[in-house]
Amino acid sequence: MAAAHAETNYTFRIPPCSRVPDHLNSSGLRIGYSVEKGRAVYAARFLEPQTVVEISPVLLFTSTEYEEHGRYTVLDHYTFRWRDGRMALALGLGSLFNHSQNPNVSYTLDHDTDSIRYTTTRRIEEGEELCIFYGHKLWFDAADSVDAGTLSEDLDDGWGRLTRVHNLGDEISGLDIQIAKYAEGNPQDPVEEEDLPFTRIKLLRDDDEDELSAVRTQPAWVADVAEARHTATMLQWLKKSGLETLTMSHLKRIRKQGQKLTVLLALTSECPHVPVLPDLPGLSDPYEVEVPSTVALTQMSLKHKNTFWPTVYAPRRKDEVEEWTRGRVLWACEALKRVVQEARDAGQCGELPIATHVPIPYEEEDKDAAQLPASFVSRDTRTSTSHPLRHAVLNTIRAIADYRASPTYTPSTPAATPAATSVSISLPATTGSSTSVAMEVHAPRNGAHYLLTSLSLFTTHEPCIMCSMALLHSRVKEVFYLVPMSDTGGCGSVTCVPALKGVNHRYNIVRWKDCDRDRGWADGEGIMIAEDTDA
Numbered sequence: 001m002a003a004a005h006a007e008t009n010y011t012f013r014i015p016p017c018s019r020v021p022d023h024l025n026s027s028g029l030r031i032g033y034s035v036e037k038g039r040a041v042y043a044a045r046f047l048e049p050q051t052v053v054e055i056s057p058v059l060l061f062t063s064t065e066y067e068e069h070g071r072y073t074v075l076d077h078y079t080f081r082w083r084d085g086r087m088a089l090a091l092g093l094g095s096l097f098n099h100s101q102n103p104n105v106s107y108t109l110d111h112d113t114d115s116i117r118y119t120t121t122r123r124i125e126e127g128e129e130l131c132i133f134y135g136h137k138l139w140f141d142a143a144d145s146v147d148a149g150t151l152s153e154d155l156d157d158g159w160g161r162l163t164r165v166h167n168l169g170d171e172i173s174g175l176d177i178q179i180a181k182y183a184e185g186n187p188q189d190p191v192e193e194e195d196l197p198f199t200r201i202k203l204l205r206d207d208d209e210d211e212l213s214a215v216r217t218q219p220a221w222v223a224d225v226a227e228a229r230h231t232a233t234m235l236q237w238l239k240k241s242g243l244e245t246l247t248m249s250h251l252k253r254i255r256k257q258g259q260k261l262t263v264l265l266a267l268t269s270e271c272p273h274v275p276v277l278p279d280l281p282g283l284s285d286p287y288e289v290e291v292p293s294t295v296a297l298t299q300m301s302l303k304h305k306n307t308f309w310p311t312v313y314a315p316r317r318k319d320e321v322e323e324w325t326r327g328r329v330l331w332a333c334e335a336l337k338r339v340v341q342e343a344r345d346a347g348q349c350g351e352l353p354i355a356t357h358v359p360i361p362y363e364e365e366d367k368d369a370a371q372l373p374a375s376f377v378s379r380d381t382r383t384s385t386s387h388p389l390r391h392a393v394l395n396t397i398r399a400i401a402d403y404r405a406s407p408t409y410t411p412s413t414p415a416a417t418p419a420a421t422s423v424s425i426s427l428p429a430t431t432g433s434s435t436s437v438a439m440e441v442h443a444p445r446n447g448a449h450y451l452l453t454s455l456s457l458f459t460t461h462e463p464c465i466m467c468s469m470a471l472l473h474s475r476v477k478e479v480f481y482l483v484p485m486s487d488t489g490g491c492g493s494v495t496c497v498p499a500l501k502g503v504n505h506r507y508n509i510v511r512w513k514d515c516d517r518d519r520g521w522a523d524g525e526g527i528m529i530a531e532d533t534d535a
């Protein structure tokens, strides 16, 4: 929704409240009146998130008709850019949704049925106004946003301003709405489970660290104490020394190996220099050992971690849900947007419109563990390579393994570069020419580690059973997908591979909401494939 032309030469008046009809649609929306905005759509009752609240048929104008007439009329405040340069006027309630910087309704242009579908993006209370997002370049002073004018002038934030909104195939998608929503506010703020744009099908089980190879460690300073009676003195000294920090709270202070007692002094990351110790008989010089980076969540993980250093055991409460912050949700929305773009491009090049993306992890802990200085994007290349196994997921797994395992590869940008730098890496042709690596160099790569441990994989379509199994073997941390594949999916539809009995690894599965075939907004993204395709 946006005025197509800034130079409209008529006066638009906000209709007076006496003109508001008594109207209630079957989803519980009514027309009301707001002094600043004119007519508006309100919730007559509580509405669940992801509810389709209105489907408006549209009246279409040809581009000539619109250019010659429509744009000089009040229609210019109400029309949406449709296909082939046509303009659409939403009938029903569709034309009465006002604009908000924090919309609670997303909309999808349905070119097959010539209609626009409006869906709530969050829980809406009775009496609340329902608003959509018109774009950043507004032609009026928005009542609920002081920043809107500044944005339209100064900020190219990916919406591409109004013209982008109007371009064919670039309609405001559900993802754009979500990105705009989570870009606002404090990135540290937690997001309620029900407000997340996705559903977590399978949470990471606490046995994710059950393998010894998955234990993440870091160096720490320790010292041996010759006599047991001196450990208490050392602990008292430590408290006063300033070496102890909260980040050590998952580690016990003393390790006993046979008769040998060792005291944990400090994490090397927090105390780069050799600590100066008190003058105590039999105390060794400080030396470094590897200690676990995190608390032990399971008994098995505790056993493994204790082989490095005695660790605190803190199992999660049953059904405890991992918390998501606004920043992390934004990270996920942007990663998904990237993968949708890649799939759409692939489709336009004659490939199946399926793509995968492994971004640099959001959490610092995962960043450290994964040591992935590059984000990886792959598309399905079965068509161009005439190879049945060139699925997007397999191409990504292959690309990351090749990149990490190659002993000869040296990033063209030195690893010591202080700021993140984008460079391109050529990958072996066997993965298909479409695998690209957007490399942001932050750290030296880990040449020995070819798995996807600690990494999140985003994919447009639910992976097939083969790919779901490959992801399991690759030890991926979590898989996000947009389109469920009811006939072929191995992450919840036909079967749930990581939940099968006997598998030696489990990963989280996260499914985007409202993306069902023929119903959800993903349907309008140009990436739909036959349901019996293995994605």
Ligand SMILES: C[S@@+](CC[C@H](N)C(=O)[O-])C[C@H]1O[C@@H](n2cnc3c(N)ncnc32)[C@H](O)[C@@H]1O
Binding pocket: 001, 012, 014, 015, 036, 037, 038, 039, 040, 077, 078, 095, 096, 097, 098, 099, 100, 140, 141, 142, 143, 144
């Ligand atoms: C599609 S119409 C929405 C319905 C309109 N309020 C009416 O009464 O017909 C778009 C117009 O509504 C008004 N409008 C929409 N959102 C607004 C907002 N946040 N603040 C002020 N006016 C708004 C602007 O005048 C805009 O040109």
